[in-house]
Amino acid sequence: MRDLSYAAVMARKNAIMKASMGMDYDTFALSPVAFDYERMMRETGYSLEDVARIQADTKVGNTPLFELTRLTEAVRRTAAPGKGATILVKDEAANASGSFKARRASISAYEARKKGYKGLAAATSGNYGAAVASQAAMRGLKCIILQEVFDSKGIGQPEIVEKSRACEAYGAEVQRLSVGPELFYQLLMTLEETGFFNASLYTPFGIKGVETLGVEIAQQVRARYRKDPDAVVITHAGGGNLTGTARGLLAADCKARIVACSVDLGGLHMASDSDFNRKSFTTGHTGFGVPFATWPDRVDVPRNAARSLRYMDEYQLVTQGEVFYVTELLTKLEGLERGPAGNTSLTAAVTLARQMDRDQIVVVQETEYTGAGKHHNRQLSFARENGIEVRVGDPAGNVPGKTIVLPEHLDQVRGRVQDMDKLRRSYLKNAAKAHPVAAWTEADLAFLASDLKVDAAWVQQASAEL
Amino acid sequence: MIKAGTWVEIERVLLRPDQRAAGLPTDTAATPYLLRLSGFLKADAELGSEVVVTSLIGHEHCGVLRLENPSYAHSFGNTVPELLQIGREV
Numbered sequence: 128m129r130d131l132s133y134a135a136v137m138a139r140k141n142a143i144m145k146a147s148m149g150m151d152y153d154t155f156a157l158s159p160v161a162f163d164y165e166r167m168m169r170e171t172g173y174s175l176e177d178v179a180r181i182q183a184d185t186k187v188g189n190t191p192l193f194e195l196t197r198l199t200e201a202v203r204r205t206a207a208p209g210k211g212a213t214i215l216v217k218d219e220a221a222n223a224s225g226s227f228k229a230r231r232a233s234i235s236a237y238e239a240r241k242k243g244y245k246g247l248a249a250a251t252s253g254n255y256g257a258a259v260a261s262q263a264a265m266r267g268l269k270c271i272i273l274q275e276v277f278d279s280k281g282i283g284q285p286e287i288v289e290k291s292r293a294c295e296a297y298g299a300e301v302q303r304l305s306v307g308p309e310l311f312y313q314l315l316m317t318l319e320e321t322g323f324f325n326a327s328l329y330t331p332f333g334i335k336g337v338e339t340l341g342v343e344i345a346q347q348v349r350a351r352y353r354k355d356p357d358a359v360v361i362t363h364a365g366g367g368n369l370t371g372t373a374r375g376l377l378a379a380d381c382k383a384r385i386v387a388c389s390v391d392l393g394g395l396h397m398a399s400d401s402d403f404n405r406k407s408f409t410t411g412h413t414g415f416g417v418p419f420a421t422w423p424d425r426v427d428v429p430r431n432a433a434r435s436l437r438y439m440d441e442y443q444l445v446t447q448g449e450v451f452y453v454t455e456l457l458t459k460l461e462g463l464e465r466g467p468a469g470n471t472s473l474t475a476a477v478t479l480a481r482q483m484d485r486d487q488i489v490v491v492q493e494t495e496y497t498g499a500g501k502h503h504n505r506q507l508s509f510a511r512e513n514g515i516e517v518r519v520g521d522p523a524g525n526v527p528g529k530t531i532v533l534p535e536h537l538d539q540v541r542g543r544v545q546d547m548d549k550l551r552r553s554y555l556k557n558a559a560k561a562h563p564v565a566a567w568t569e570a571d572l573a574f575l576a577s578d579l580k581v582d583a584a585w586v587q588q589a590s591a592e593l
Numbered sequence: 594m595i596k597a598g599t600w601v602e603i604e605r606v607l608l609r610p611d612q613r614a615a616g617l618p619t620d621t622a623a624t625p626y627l628l629r630l631s632g633f634l635k636a637d638a639e640l641g642s643e644v645v646v647t648s649l650i651g652h653e654h655c656g657v658l659r660l661e662n663p664s665y666a667h668s669f670g671n672t673v674p675e676l677l678q679i680g681r682e683v
Contacts, residue, residue: 133612201683246650269650279624288667295631300648304607305627309614313607313628321652400621452679459680500667508670519675533675537683 136315144428147318147325149242152429159562161574162430171331173234175378179339181237185265186223187230188339192347193218197460202480205538212357212483214476216491217344220465225496228258230340231367234332236262239324245269246323250314250427252287253410254495259326260297270299271317275310277303278403285509286409289500306400311427327427334371334432341375344490356383357487358479360472363387364415366423366435372492373438384440388475389416391444392527404513405528407447407506411471420550422557436554436579442545443475446525448532449540450474454503466501469494478542507531551579552589564590595661599634602663603646603656630654631663
C-alpha cells in the first residue's frame with residue numbers, strides 16, 4: 128500500500144516526475160544551481176520548423192497581428208511632440224482554446240502521444256488547462272486538469288470557474304480544489320495513480336511551443352513595416368510566455384527590447400484563503416511574476432525551462448484599475464473584446480508608446496478570449512461583492528485587496544518600473560540558499576550570469592554584497 | 594434518491610488541517626484541503642452519502658454526494674456603471 132501522506136508523496140517527487148515525463152533532469156545538472164539549459168532545450172529534439180508543423184496540425188499559430196490605430200492616436204494625444212509609437216497586438220485569442228497557451232500545450236500533447244502515454248495531467252488554474260484539454264482532445268488523449276478554484280466558503284473565483292467549464296467542455300476530468308499549494312501534492316498523487324504524462328507549464332516542451340510566437344512577430348512586423356519591432360511587451364507570471372517569446376525573437380535575429388509586465392498585487396498573500404477572492408486577476412500578477420523571476424526552480428519540475436531574467440530587459444508594473452480601463456478602451460476604440468492576460472501588457476504598452484518615438488513600434492504579444500466569469504465587468508462586480516472599493520480617480524490610489532481605481536483619462540495610465548537589479552540580487556539570494564556562495568565555481572558564475580543577463584563580474588560583486 | 598447515471602458533484606477531504614503542508618498562512622492552515630469533482634453517479638444514492646462517480650474520462654472517484662446536476666452559473670456580473678463612461682474622454 129502506497130503511503131499517501133503529504134510528506135511521503137512529496138518525498139517520491141523525483142521518481143514520479145521521471146516516470147511522468149520520460150525525461151531525466153539529472154543529466155543536465157552541473158551543480159545545485161547550474162545546469163546546461165541550452166542542451167536541455169536542444170534535446171527536446173524539436174526544431175522550430177517541427178514545432179510550427181505540429182502546431183498547424185492542431186489549430187495553433189499563425190495568428191493575426193493587428194495595428195491598434197485608434198488607441199495609438201489616443202496615446203499620441205497624451206504624448207510629447209514626436210512621441211507615441213505604433214501599438215500592434217498579436218491576436219493569440221485566435222488559437223484553439225482562445226489563448227497563446229495552446230502553443231505551450233501543443234508539444235507536450237504531441238510528445239505524450241509519441242511516447243505512448245494514455246493521457247495528460249496538469250495543475251493549472253489558468254488558460255493553460257483549457258489549452259491542454261483542447262490539445263489532448265485533438266490527439267485522442269485523456270486529460271486531467273487540477274485547479275485551485277474556491278475558498279473555504281466554497282466561493283469560486285469567477286475567472287477560474289470559467290476555466291473549469293472550458294476544460295470540461297473539451298472533455299477533461301476537472302479536479303477543483305480549495306486554496307493551497309497542495310495542488311502539487313494532488314498532481315503527484317494523480318500522476319502516480321494514472322501513469323499520465325506531466326504536461327507541466329515549465330518543461331522544455333512547453334517553452335519550445337511558445338518560441339513560434341516570437342518568430343511570427345518578427346516575420347509579421349518585418350513583412351508589413353520593413354523593419355523590426357523596437358519593443359515587445361509580455362505579460363509575466365510564471366515566465367514561460369516571456370522566455371519562449373524572447374527565444375523565438377532571438378532565433379529570428381530580432382533584437383527588440385523585451386519588456387515584462389505584471390499587475391501589481393503587492394501585499395496580498397498567494398496562499399491565503401481570505402485573500403484568494405480579493406484579487407481581480409488570477410495570473411499575470413506580481414504574486415507569481417516576482418517569485419518566479421527571482422527563483423524559477425520553485426516549480427513542478429526539477430529544472431524550470433522558463434527563466435525570465437535570462438531574457439528580460441525591463442519590468443513594468445500596472446494597477447488592476449489601469450488594466451480594466453485599458454480593457455474597456457480596447458473594446459470601445461478597437462472593437463476587440465479580449466481578456467485580462469494580453470490587456471495587462473497592453474496597459475504597459477500605452478506607457479511605453481507614450482515614451483517612444485512616433486516611428487517606433489511596440490508589440491503586445493498576446494490576447495486571450497473573454498466572456499462570462501473572465502470579463503472585466505464580472506471581475507469588478509465580484510470585487511464589489513467582496514467588499515473592495517471600486518471608484519474612478521487617480522490610479523495611484525489602487526490598493527490591492529482594498530481599492531480599485533479606474534483612471535479618469537488615458538493620460539493617467541502611467542504604470543511604474545520595477546528595479547531589475549533588485550530582482551537580480553533577490554535571485555542570487557535564492558541561489559545562495561540552494562548552494563552556498565563559497566562553493567560557487569566558474570561554471571556556476573557563468574550560469575548565473577547568463578540566467579540574469581549580466582556578466583560574471585556583476586554576479587561576483589553582487590554575491591560578495593549578499 | 595438520486596438515480597445511478599445522474600451527473601453529480603462530490604466533495605472529498607484530501608488533507609485535514611493537521612495533515613496540510615507546513616508554512617501555510619494561518620487562515621488557510623485552519624481549513625481542510627478539499628476536492629470537488631463532477632461525474633456520473635455509479636449507484637442510486639442520497640445527497641450527503643458516500644458515493645462513487647465516474648469522471649468524463651472514465652476514472653472512478655469517491656466522495657460525499659454534494660449536488661445533483663451541477664451547473665455553471667458564472668456570468669458577466671451586475672453592471673459596473675463606471676465602465677460605461679470610459680471611451681468618451683479620449
